[in-house]
Amino acid sequence: MITERDQLQPSYTNLIKERDQLQTSYNSIITERDQLQTNYNSIITERDQLQTSYNSIITERDQLQTSYNSIITERDQLQTSYNSIVTERDQLQTSYTNLIKERDQLRTKYTNLTTEKQLQFKIQQTAKEELQSRYNTMRNQMDLLQRERNGLQQKLNDIYTNNARGWLYFRSSFYYISAEKKNWDDSRQYCRERGADLVIINSREEQEFLANVVGSIKGIIAWIGLTDRHTEGRWKWVDGSALITGYWGDGEPNDTGEEDCVEFYPVNKKWNDRQCSATDQWICEKSAA
Ligand SMILES: [Ca+2]
Ligand SMILES: [Ca+2]
Ligand SMILES: [Ca+2]
Numbered sequence: 132m133i134t135e136r137d138q139l140q141p142s143y144t145n146l147i148k149e150r151d152q153l154q155t156s157y158n159s160i161i162t163e164r165d166q167l168q169t170n171y172n173s174i175i176t177e178r179d180q181l182q183t184s185y186n187s188i189i190t191e192r193d194q195l196q197t198s199y200n201s202i203i204t205e206r207d208q209l210q211t212s213y214n215s216i217v218t219e220r221d222q223l224q225t226s227y228t229n230l231i232k233e234r235d236q237l238r239t240k241y242t243n244l245t246t247e248k249q250l251q252f253k254i255q256q257t258a259k260e261e262l263q264s265r266y267n268t269m270r271n272q273m274d275l276l277q278r279e280r281n282g283l284q285q286k287l288n289d290i291y292t293n294n295a296r297g298w299l300y301f302r303s304s305f306y307y308i309s310a311e312k313k314n315w316d317d318s319r320q321y322c323r324e325r326g327a328d329l330v331i332i333n334s335r336e337e338q339e340f341l342a343n344v345v346g347s348i349k350g351i352i353a354w355i356g357l358t359d360r361h362t363e364g365r366w367k368w369v370d371g372s373a374l375i376t377g378y379w380g381d382g383e384p385n386d387t388g389e390e391d392c393v394e395f396y397p398v399n400k401k402w403n404d405r406q407c408s409a410t411d412q413w414i415c416e417k418s419a420a
Pocket of ligand 3: 383384385386387390403404405
């Protein structure tokens with residue numbers, strides 16, 4: 132019997148060993164399981180956190196997507212607005228360019244009109260000044276003519292008046308030929324009382340005029356305003372001037388018996404010296420001016 136037990140003892144010991152080993156293995160496995168359990172739990176926790184994180188990220192992504200979509204829409208609207216504004220700006224630019232052109236044309240027209248207007252104004256001004264000048268000249272001429280006419284009218288009136296009183300007009304002088312006879316001094320006195328004096332013959336024309344007039348009245352012998360009674364042979368007119376040209380008859384003046392006064396002789400229509408106390412008709416002269 133013992134034998135069997137002895138035989139069985141190693142087996143038992145082996146079994147015990149084996150059991151201990153199993154027990155150790157078991158314990159180790161338990162420990163490992165526990166660790167695994169712990170690891171598992173930890174992983175689960177981690178996974179849950181990750182899930183939460185994932186969910187949160189998904190939500191965030193969806194929100195971002197929405198935001199993105201909204202921004203895209205907004206961008207498209209802005210693009211449309213921008214295009215529309217660019218079109219509008221181009222139209223405005225065209226309008227502006229046209230307006231500038233129109234303004235420049237208007238400015239050119241205005242400048243041309245202004246120049247034309249100034250030119251017309253100048254022409255009108257010149258024409259006006261010319262007309263004014265011509266008017267003034269004509270006015271002056273008219274005034275002159277009017278004065279001349281008045282002067283002539285006055286002269287004509289004088290001529291009529293003097294003619295009516297027996298005075299003849301010739302070259303700005305009136306002449307009176309008397310019908311009576313007086314000596315030289317009384318003859319001169321007669322003239323002076325009428326604003327005249329005995330005639331002074333100071334041109335060939337005057338000599339010829341008087342020759343014609345005196346020659347037309349038959350038998351007339353008339354005193355003229357010439358004498359040498361102050362200095363013999365030095366002939367002086369009644370205004371004190373010296374005789375320059377005389378129209379003497381042949382052989383005259385001859386001073387036959389103190390002949391110091393001069394008469395107009397009708398036969399030869401020349402002059403003769405005669406005694407101043409003799410009586411003759413006479414010729415007065417006064418200025419018509
Ligand atoms: Ca005279
Ligand atoms: Ca004499
Ligand atoms: Ca004589």
